[in-house]
Amino acid sequence: MPLLEVRDLRLYYRTRRGVVKAVDKVSFDLEIGETLAVVGESGCGKSSMARAIIRLLPRNVHTYDGKVLMDGVNLMELDDERFRKEVRWRKISMVFQGAQNSLNPVLKVGYQVAEPLMIHYGMDKESALARAKETLKLVGIHEAFADRYPFELSGGMKQRVVIAMALVTRPKVVILDEPTSALDVITQANIMNLLKRLKGEFNLSYIFITHDIALASELADKVAVMYAGQIVEIASAETFYTNPNHPYAQKLMASVPTLRTDKKLDFIPGTPPSLINPPPGCRFHPRCPYATDKCRREEPPIVDLGEGHMVKCWLYG
Amino acid sequence: MSAYPVAAEFGFKAIVKELFSYKTGILAIALLLLLIGISVYAVVAIPYDEAVRLWRAGEMTWLKNPRNAAPVWIELFVGKKLPRTIILSSAKGEASKVKEGRRVVIEYSFDYSYDDFPSEITLFFSAKYGGEPPVVKVYWLRPDGEEFFLANYTLRSPDDKYYISNDFKLETRLETFIIKERLRGKPSFAITVERALFLAYTGKLEVLKGKYKMRLEATLASEGDDLDADLVVYGKVHGFTGTDHLRRPLSIALLWGTPIALAFGLTASLVTTLAQLVIAAISGWYGGKVDSLLQRITEVYMILPFLPILIMVSMFYKIDIWTLLVVVIVLSIFGPGVKTMRALVMQIKNYPFIEAALAYGASGKRIIFLYIIPRVLPLVVPGLISAVPSYVFLEAALSFLGIGDPNVPTWGKIINDAFSEGALYKGYFYWVIEPSIMLILTALAFSFLGFALDKIVNPRLKEL
Numbered sequence: 056m057p058l059l060e061v062r063d064l065r066l067y068y069r070t071r072r073g074v075v076k077a078v079d080k081v082s083f084d085l086e087i088g089e090t091l092a093v094v095g096e097s098g099c100g101k102s103s104m105a106r107a108i109i110r111l112l113p114r115n116v117h118t119y120d121g122k123v124l125m126d127g128v129n130l131m132e133l134d135d136e137r138f139r140k141e142v143r144w145r146k147i148s149m150v151f152q153g154a155q156n157s158l159n160p161v162l163k164v165g166y167q168v169a170e171p172l173m174i175h176y177g178m179d180k181e182s183a184l185a186r187a188k189e190t191l192k193l194v195g196i197h198e199a200f201a202d203r204y205p206f207e208l209s210g211g212m213k214q215r216v217v218i219a220m221a222l223v224t225r226p227k228v229v230i231l232d233e234p235t236s237a238l239d240v241i242t243q244a245n246i247m248n249l250l251k252r253l254k255g256e257f258n259l260s261y262i263f264i265t266h267d268i269a270l271a272s273e274l275a276d277k278v279a280v281m282y283a284g285q286i287v288e289i290a291s292a293e294t295f296y297t298n299p300n301h302p303y304a305q306k307l308m309a310s311v312p313t314l315r316t317d318k319k320l321d322f323i324p325g326t327p328p329s330l331i332n333p334p335p336g337c338r339f340h341p342r343c344p345y346a347t348d349k350c351r352r353e354e355p356p357i358v359d360l361g362e363g364h365m366v367k368c369w370l371y372g
Numbered sequence: 373m374s375a376y377p378v379a380a381e382f383g384f385k386a387i388v389k390e391l392f393s394y395k396t397g398i399l400a401i402a403l404l405l406l407l408i409g410i411s412v413y414a415v416v417a418i419p420y421d422e423a424v425r426l427w428r429a430g431e432m433t434w435l436k437n438p439r440n441a442a443p444v445w446i447e448l449f450v451g452k453k454l455p456r457t458i459i460l461s462s463a464k465g466e467a468s469k470v471k472e473g474r475r476v477v478i479e480y481s482f483d484y485s486y487d488d489f490p491s492e493i494t495l496f497f498s499a500k501y502g503g504e505p506p507v508v509k510v511y512w513l514r515p516d517g518e519e520f521f522l523a524n525y526t527l528r529s530p531d532d533k534y535y536i537s538n539d540f541k542l543e544t545r546l547e548t549f550i551i552k553e554r555l556r557g558k559p560s561f562a563i564t565v566e567r568a569l570f571l572a573y574t575g576k577l578e579v580l581k582g583k584y585k586m587r588l589e590a591t592l593a594s595e596g597d598d599l600d601a602d603l604v605v606y607g608k609v610h611g612f613t614g615t616d617h618l619r620r621p622l623s624i625a626l627l628w629g630t631p632i633a634l635a636f637g638l639t640a641s642l643v644t645t646l647a648q649l650v651i652a653a654i655s656g657w658y659g660g661k662v663d664s665l666l667q668r669i670t671e672v673y674m675i676l677p678f679l680p681i682l683i684m685v686s687m688f689y690k691i692d693i694w695t696l697l698v699v700v701i702v703l704s705i706f707g708p709g710v711k712t713m714r715a716l717v718m719q720i721k722n723y724p725f726i727e728a729a730l731a732y733g734a735s736g737k738r739i740i741f742l743y744i745i746p747r748v749l750p751l752v753v754p755g756l757i758s759a760v761p762s763y764v765f766l767e768a769a770l771s772f773l774g775i776g777d778p779n780v781p782t783w784g785k786i787i788n789d790a791f792s793e794g795a796l797y798k799g800y801f802y803w804v805i806e807p808s809i810m811l812i813l814t815a816l817a818f819s820f821l822g823f824a825l826d827k828i829v830n831p832r833l834k835e836l
Contacts, residue, residue: 111731114659143733151731156724161746171732220732 057084058260059108059147059228064121066100066107073331074117077103079284081121084363085228090254090261092275092292094268094307096327100284101264102152105230108262109149110138125228144171148221149230153237154214158205165191165201168220175224190219193256194249211242215249222253230262235270247273268311272296277363280304283328283338290364300366302343337369345370390828397824403817411631423628427620427781434619436602438491441610442802443622455486455607463498463600473595476506478588480603484515485581489566492606495534495588497599499527504593508601510534511589512569515582520546520569537565614802616786617793625781626806632782633814636697637764643701645756648709649748653740655710656717666710673706679773686775693767693777700766709755716748750829758822761815768811783807 066078077100085091093101106112108123110130123130130142148171151157159167169187172178178186188198194215205213214234221229231250235243251274253259265271271278278295280288280303288301299305309321325342328334337355340346350369358371391397418426426433438457447454460466460480467480499506505527512520522542525534536542546568551558554573561567561577572580590599613622655666685691685699720726721744729739770776771784772791790796790803 109731111727139733139735143731149728149731151724151728153724157728159725159729159743159746162742170729170734174733174735174738217728220728 058087058089058125059085060122060124061085061108062122062124064104064107064123065118066103066112067117067119068103068113069115069117070331075330076284076333077330078107079333081281081284081286082357083279083286083289085260085262087227087260088254088258089276090263090274092263092265092271092278093281094265094271094278095281097266098327098330099281100330101266101281102232103284104281105149105232105262105264109143109147109230110135111149140175144175144221144224144226146226147228147230148224148226149232150214150217150221150234152233154217154234155210155237157217158213160205162204163201164203164205164208164216165198167205168201168216168223171220171224187219187223190223191216193222193253194219210238211245214238214242214246218246218249218253222257222259225257226259228260228262230264232264233266234263236265243270250274268307280307283333284330285338285367286365287339287367288365290366291362294362294364300360300364300371301339301368302345302370303339337367387825387828391821391824394824394827396820400817400820400824403813404821407630407634407814407817410627411634414627415631418624418628420628423624423781424779426624427628428779431618434615434621435496436604437615437619437621438606438608438610439615439619440617440798440800440803441491441606441608441615442800443612443614443806444609445612446609446614446802452487453485454488454609455484455490455605456609457607458482458484458490458605459602460604461600461602463602467603469600471598474592474597476588476590476592476599478590478599478601479585480587481583481585482605483582484570484579484584484605486607487579488608489570489579490605491566491608492604493536493566493569494604494606495536496602496604497527497530497532497534498601499530499532499597499599501527501530501593501597505529506590506592506597506599508534508591508599509589510536511587513585513587514569515580515584539565543568613806614800616789616803622786622803622806625786626783626810628781629783629786629807629810630814632693632780633764633767633810636693636767637760637762637814637818640697640700640704640763640766641756641759644704644707645709645752645759647701647705648707649713649745649752650740651706652710652713653717653744653748656714656721657736657740657744663714666706667714670706670708670710673703674708676703678703682770682775683773691775691777693780693782696767696770696775696777700763713748713752716751717744720744720747753829754822754826757818757825760818761811764811764814768807783810 061084062082064078064081068075068077081104083091093104095101107119112119121131125146130138133142158164165184165187168190169180169183172183172186173180184201188201191198191201196212196215196219200208200212205216208216218234234250235246238246247270250261254261261274263271263274272292275292277289277291279286280301282303288295288299288304290299295304296308299308303323306321306323310323312320323342328338328341334341336352337343337346337350340350343350347369355367355369356372357365357367359365360371391401414423436457436459442454460482462469462478467478470477495510497508508525508527510522510525512522522536523534523539543565546565547563550563550568550571550573555575557575559575563571567577570579572578586603588601592599611621611623613626615621651666655663681703682699689695726739726743729743734743767776767782768784768787771782772788774788776782776784784807786807787804790800795801795803
């Protein structure tokens with residue numbers, strides 16, 4: 056049984072211009088110790104999906120349903136208070152986009168890392184701080200920094216602190232929402248190595264959200280490609296990077312520059328569709344070179360190509 | 373020690389340190405220390421109950437103080453040596469007293485070298501008798517050797533007083549005598565008793581300096597009886613602060629006004645600002661109906677007429693300074709501050725670190741008190757400090773309007789007294805200036821502190 060099962064997860068936002076279908080019937084499984092990389096263009100609903108899983112919703116939610124099963128419990132059925140107490144950080148934690156801003160500037164670093172422990176396990180300050188220092192050491196930060204304020208740390212260090220914060224309660228699933236987007240390449244590499252090491256050490260499962268397909272390959276066991284609020288392809292990393300099946304995924308791969316081969320970079324014509332009023336049928340059809348009349352009329356089914364390789368496309372249906 | 377030294381260049385100590393790098397900061401701290409020093413001195417030297425008692429005691433306690441006497445430093449401006457109060461007590465041996473049988477002779481003698489006339493002269497008797505009261509003959513001996521017979525006074529009670537200045541018969545007698553026999557013409561000024569006794573016969577209003585004497589010749593009814601008397605020649609200046617219309621030294625109210633003003637201003641400002649901050653944080657954080665409700669309450673509160681409500685409350689309830697404080701706080705909790713602070717909260721609310729806290733399960737309460745308020749606080753503190761004087765002024769203004777605590781001596785009470793006694797009209801300007809200076813000092817101290825703090829915690833202001 057997979058650790059986390061997401062089925063038909065929907066998250067719609069209400070706006071003045073209409074309902075934004077940010078996450079539309081997304082389903083996937085996550086095994087223990089597995090990393091699922093979620094890739095896609097900006098605004099395709101990656102972060103919204105992460106928020107839907109950890110239930111960090113804005114005020115203007117229109118629809119929020121589906122199933123998120125973990126340890127046999129449907130997390131969607133828990134009320135907010137129970138969700139806050141039992142799920143957040145105990146089972147699922149999250150590393151936010153832009154760690155620079157994810158730390159409270161008026162609290163000392165150590166205290167902030169210790170805070171989830173005090174909130175969730177009712178630990179007293181001393182033992183929580185001791186545990187926080189341990190975790191900081193784990194992510195490669197000297198414990199003396201526990202007494203510093205966030206502004207005294209560099210960007211990479213802050214990112215490490217935020218990761219320590221996500222790990223201090225030893226959750227099973229960590230959602231990484233663009234964890235390295237604001238860092239330089241060297242630091243990025245350091246953080247990726249750290250994440251890899253931690254994953255091995257604690258048998259963590261990651262949901263790694265990024266727009267950087269190359270970066271995703273560093274960590275991913277499985278890759279999910281999102282387009283216009285839907286997952287259009289899920290495949291193991293090997294399959295995906297060598298032989299993507301969905302036309303969108305193919306185009307996406309073709310647009311990634313490579314270091315040694317001299318290839319002409321491909322691009323996808325058109326613009327991502329509006330999530331308020333998505334195209335009928337397959338959402339990719341206006342930009343798809345293989346689009347048929349069927350694609351324009353009917354929504355494609357999710358086709359199972361075996362070994363967990365799923366593609367949402369009429370080409371395979 | 374760890375390999376990494378823990379930096380401590382921030383926090384309270386650092387702010388205080390930085391305060392000293394600004395002139396306004398130094399000035400503010402100096403003024404504040406002065407005010408705190410005065411407060412501590414007042415509280416230690418005159419306990420609260422004692423202060424209230426002294427202030428409310430009425431004229432009896434302060435009988436031997438001159439009425440409406442200016443402070444001593446007024447001489448700097450007048451350029452004359454103004455008379456101090458001279459008190460000579462026969463009981464304390466400050467006058468020669470001879471008792472022979474039923475006859476008592478008391479002789480006071482003092483040097484009078486001031487440039488102005490005394491304000492009043494009074495004899496305070498303290499006699500001991502069974503049957504008939506003593507009869508006292510009062511004589512006045514001037515430095516030029518002239519002797520006036522003042523009165524033949526029969527005591528009406530053992531602690532009777534002879535108000536020499538108020539003896540109109542004596543006044544007429546002396547006036548006629550001086551005009552006819554000494555000046556030989558009517559002078560340009562009126563001759564009162566004090567003037568008659570101390571006048572140099574030059575035709576101008578001048579004091580004859582030198583050694584004066586007063587002799588009392590008392591006849592007792594029996595040998596067992598006794599008589600003592602205090603001669604008080606009231607001056608025109610008194611102490612460092614002067615006295616008011618009830619002869620009270622203003623220093624009591626000026627001294628005690630300081631801790632009261634500081635306590636009132638600080639408490640009101642602190643409680644109001646913090647309460648507003650909490651309300652703003654709750655309103656901004658929870659949003660929705662809570663926000664609407666709190667904002668509507670604020671708007672209603674903001675149009676409530678402050679003074680009429682206070683006047684109404686003071687009509688129905690016995691108001692002392694602390695209930696006044698409570699009423700002021702209650703009336704200002706939902707002030708315009710709620711609006712501005714809410715705007716700040718709304719801004720901070722959307723910062724990623726708040727979202728992160730929310731994600732790792734921090735409760736709303738925790739986020740408000742640990743995440744939002746500490747962020748808004750530095751922006752609010754200078755305002756808090758600068759608001760202190762406005763509450764001090766408010767208290768003074770309320771006292772002035774008669775909505776203050778009638779018992780407690782405050783600066784506002786002094787101004788109120790001064791106003792109702794027509795101080796400025798009568799030229800007792802010290803009476804208004806002294807409490808005003810204290811108010812201004814308080815305002816300056818806190819304003820300067822506010823300015824300096826504003827520069828420190830909102831560094832962008834430095835560039836302006």
